[in-house]
Each structure stands twice: as structure tokens, then as C-alpha cells.
Amino acid sequence: MASTTLTLPLPFAQRHHRVSQRQVFFFTKFRNRVSTSSSASKRSCSLKRAYARARNALNEQVVEAQSSDSRKDTQRNPSSSKLVLVVGGSGGVGQLVVASLLQRNVKSRLILRDPEKATELFGEQDKEKLQVFKGDTRKQEDMDPSIFEGVTHVICCTGTTAFPSRRWDDDNTPERVDWVGVKNLVSALPSSVKRVVLVSSIGVTKINELPWSIMNLFGVLKYKKMGEDFLRSSGLPFTIIRAGRLTDGPYTSYDLNTLIKATAGQRRAVLVGQGDKLVGEASRIVVAEACVQALDLEVTENQVYEVNSVEGEGPGNEAEKWQELFKAAHSR
Ligand SMILES: NC(=O)c1ccc[n+]([C@@H]2O[C@H](COP(=O)([O-])OP(=O)(O)OC[C@H]3O[C@@H](n4cnc5c(N)ncnc54)[C@H](OP(=O)(O)O)[C@@H]3O)[C@@H](O)[C@H]2O)c1
Numbered sequence: 332m333a334s335t336t337l338t339l340p341l342p343f344a345q346r347h348h349r350v351s352q353r354q355v356f357f358f359t360k361f362r363n364r365v366s367t368s369s370s371a372s373k374r375s376c377s378l379k380r381a382y383a384r385a386r387n388a389l390n391e392q393v394v395e396a397q398s399s400d401s402r403k404d405t406q407r408n409p410s411s412s413k414l415v416l417v418v419g420g421s422g423g424v425g426q427l428v429v430a431s432l433l434q435r436n437v438k439s440r441l442i443l444r445d446p447e448k449a450t451e452l453f454g455e456q457d458k459e460k461l462q463v464f465k466g467d468t469r470k471q472e473d474m475d476p477s478i479f480e481g482v483t484h485v486i487c488c489t490g491t492t493a494f495p496s497r498r499w500d501d502d503n504t505p506e507r508v509d510w511v512g513v514k515n516l517v518s519a520l521p522s523s524v525k526r527v528v529l530v531s532s533i534g535v536t537k538i539n540e541l542p543w544s545i546m547n548l549f550g551v552l553k554y555k556k557m558g559e560d561f562l563r564s565s566g567l568p569f570t571i572i573r574a575g576r577l578t579d580g581p582y583t584s585y586d587l588n589t590l591i592k593a594t595a596g597q598r599r600a601v602l603v604g605q606g607d608k609l610v611g612e613a614s615r616i617v618v619a620e621a622c623v624q625a626l627d628l629e630v631t632e633n634q635v636y637e638v639n640s641v642e643g644e645g646p647g648n649e650a651e652k653w654q655e656l657f658k659a660a661h662s663r
Contacts, residue, residue: 414438415626416482418468418516419489421448423581424530424574427619428486429453431648433461435623442466442478468512469503474519483523484626487516488530488619493551505551513558517565526632528622529562531555531573533637536607559635570625573637575613600643603636603660611639620646624653631657 415432419425420441432439433453440462441449449456449463466473468489491498491508513529520527534543535556547553562569578598601617602609617640625631627650636657646652 411435411437413483413626414440414481415484415486416440416442416479418442418485418487419530421445421452422488422490423577423615424488424619424622425486426452426581427615428488428622429461431619431623436460438462440464440478440482442468442473468516469507471515471519474515476519476521479519479521479524482521483525485516485520485524485527486530486622486626487513487527488622489513490530493546494549505549505554508554509551510554510557510561514561517562517567520565520567522567524567526568526570526626527562527565528570528572528625529559530618530622531559531571533573533575533607533609533611533639535559535573563633563635568632570631570633571635572618572621572625573607573635574618575609575611575637575639577615577618578612578640579614579616581615597642598640599645600641601645601656602639602641603656604639604663605634605636605660607637609637609639611641613638614640617645620648621653624648624650625657628654628657630654630661634661636660 415437417425417429417432417439418441420429420439421443429439429441430453433456438460442464443449444465444467446463446465449461453461464475464478466475466478468474489508489512491503491505493505517527532552532555534546535552537543538547538552538556543552559571562571598612598614599617601621602611603621618638621636621638634657646656
């Protein structure tokens with residue numbers, strides 16, 4: 332366990348102030364667990380040392396990455412004129428999207444069923460930088476035009492579970508979220524919006540094939556495809572990101588297991604395809620970055636991509652590398 336922690340790569344999430352604080356929180360929990368499970372004191376000591384070394388490495392990396400990212404972002408966004416509406420910003424991918432926009436100094440607006448979650452997740456933010464509206468995408472009446480005033484770009488990463496769970500309470504089912512919710516949102520968007528990025532799923536065109544037919548037992552893939560199709564025929568400039576099975580995060584369960592899952596491994600390289608051919612996993616970190624990159628890359632306009640994470644070095648947040656990845660997918 333110690334060696335896994337020591338070989339931590341710097342995840343995208345740690346480059347964001349809020350998330351990096353949480354990573355430190357994970358580490359604090361880890362340290363506490365280590366110190367309380369002291370039946371084998373020798374092991375505990377070596378774990379404590381591992382913790383200390385990992386924490387120091389993490390802190391150094393966070394400081395270094397934050398300052399170099401900030402420099403790049405200031406160059407890239409001297410005064411960003413974008414106002415990005417994020418729908419589903421309290422979810423696994425959504426949190427990373429919002430953190431990334433905040434860190435890049437891009438103004439964001441959130442639609443949340445519970446607006447208080449914004450403060451819990453992102454802390455107190457300047458209203459100029461982050462605005463929060465209460466809304467449930469299933470309710471057409473919640474999609475008030477005032478929410479969309481001034482919005483230039485949209486990232487929608489709403490979702491619910493594929494199989495019945497507590498998250499279906501109050502009829503928050505795939506049909507209502509992935510179909511009705513997406514339809515309500517897209518219908519309410521002004522035609523001036525420059526890009527709508529929708530997070531969907533691999534397998535949406537293969538619902539009669541295994542294993543997708545099982546995944547689709549309660550219709551999640553069917554309804555996601557219906558949401559996609561509605562966006563595609565809306566006339567709004569769109570990019571659809573079909574994610575593989577999501578890994579990494581969500582960063583809302585603070586336990587050791589989550590820490591390990593969120594930071595171990597080297598699957599930071601990105602496979603981008605087209606045509607619903609990829610079968611695999613996608614890190615939420617990578618999916619969030621793909622969404623943010625797609626906002627500005629002309630090459631991604633009106634395109635549908637599938638995204639997987641594989642072992643290797645990733646593109647990080649370099650626009651040129653993402654552009655190459657997206658472009659290469661067109662010619663395969
Ligand atoms: N899990 C996978 O393996 C997998 C694979 C491929 C694609 N995907 C898709 O990838 C996307 C991101 O997944 P994730 O796991 O990161 O998401 P998640 O953690 O499940 O978050 C879902 C988000 O949608 C919001 N939401 C749900 N119902 C809503 C409603 N009626 N109105 C407004 N907001 C609503 C949630 O808000 P609350 O905080 O209010 O609940 C939350 O912010 C989803 O579309 C998911 O279906 C997932």
C-alpha cells in the first residue's frame with residue numbers, strides 16, 4: 332500500500348486548489364488510519380514515513396503545478412469572455428470540470444438541484460467567477476431564461492445510475508435525467524451559445540449487443556442516445572463525449588479506498604475514437620479535461636467522440652495535444 336501511495340502521479344485533480352486541499356484531506360485520513368491501526372507498530376512507522384514522503388511530494392507538486400498552470404492560464408485567458416454553464420457540476424465529472432474552469436479563470440454558472448453543494452465543493456467563490464442557480468433539469472419550468480443570459484458555452488454532465496438505486500428517488504431515472512432532462516436543457520438554450528458539450532456513454536449505439544444490452548436493462552443507453560440525438564438536431568454547435576466506464580473519483584467519499592483508486596495507476600494516456608468502437612474505461616479526470624478542451628477547439632464542433640484512458644503519459648491540459656487527439660480520431 333505504501334509503495335502505491337509513494338508512486339502517486341500528480342493527478343489533474345490535484346492541480347486545482349479545492350481538489351488539492353481534498354487530496355491533503357485524503358492524506359490526513361490516511362495518516363489517521365495509519366496511526367490508529369497500531370497493532371503492528373513497525374508497519375505503522377513505515378506507513379507513517381511513507382505518508383510523510385508522499386505528503387511532501389504532493390505539496391511540492393501542487394505548488395509547482397499550480398504556479399505553472401496559472402502562468403499558462405493567464406496567457407491563454409487574459410480576460411476570458413466565456414461564461415460556461417455547467418449542468419451536473421456536483422457530480423464526479425462535473426466537479427472536476429468546475430474546478431478546472433475556476434482554476435483557468437473562466438467564469439462559470441451552475442445549475443444544481445441543491446445550490447448549497449456548490450459551497451461545500453468549491454468553497455466561497457467570487458460571484459463574478461461562479462454563479463449558482465437552483466434547478467432540476469427534469470422540470471421544464473426550472474429552465475428559466477434568466478439562467479441562460481450571457482451563457483456562451485455549456486457542459487452537461489448530468490446522470491443517474493444505470494440500475495435502480497436511491498439516486499432514482501423521486502423518479503430521477505435515466506429516462507427522466509438522460510432524456511427528458513437533456514431535452515429540457517437543450518430546448519431552453521439560446522441560439523447564441525457557441526458550444527454545447529454533452530457527456531454520454533460508449534455503447535449507446537449497441538444496445539442489443541452484450542455487454543451493452545445488460546447495461547441498458549433499464550434503458551440508460553437508449554435514453555442517453557435520445558438525448559444525444561436531440562442535441563444533434565437542435566442546430567446548436569455541439570460536441571458529444573462518450574465516456575468509457577468511469578474511474579477515478581468521484582472525490583466525495585473520503586476513505587482510504589477512494590484515495591487509492593483516485594491516485595494509483597498510470598492510466599493517463601487518452602484514446603479518442605469515433606463510431607462507438609472503443610470498449611474500456613475512462614478516468615473522470617480525463618473526461619472532464621476532454622469537455623473543457625472541446626469548448627475551444629474548432630475541430631471538435633459537431634463531432635461525437637468516445638474517450639478511454641490507457642496506461643501512459645497523458646496530454647494533461649495542453650490544448651495542442653488534445654487537438655491532435657481529436658483530429659486523429661477523425662481519420663481512423
Ligand atoms: N459511471 C460510468 O461508468 C459512466 C460511464 C459512461 C458515461 N457515464 C456518464 O458520465 C456522466 C458523468 O458521470 P459521473 O459518474 O461523474 O456523474 P455523477 O457523479 O453521477 O453526477 C451526476 C450529476 O448529475 C446531477 N443530476 C442528476 N439528476 C439531476 C437532475 N434531475 N437535475 C439536475 N441535475 C441532476 C447530479 O446532481 P445532484 O448532486 O443533485 O445529484 C450530479 O451533479 C453521466 O452522464 C454518466 O451517466 C457514466
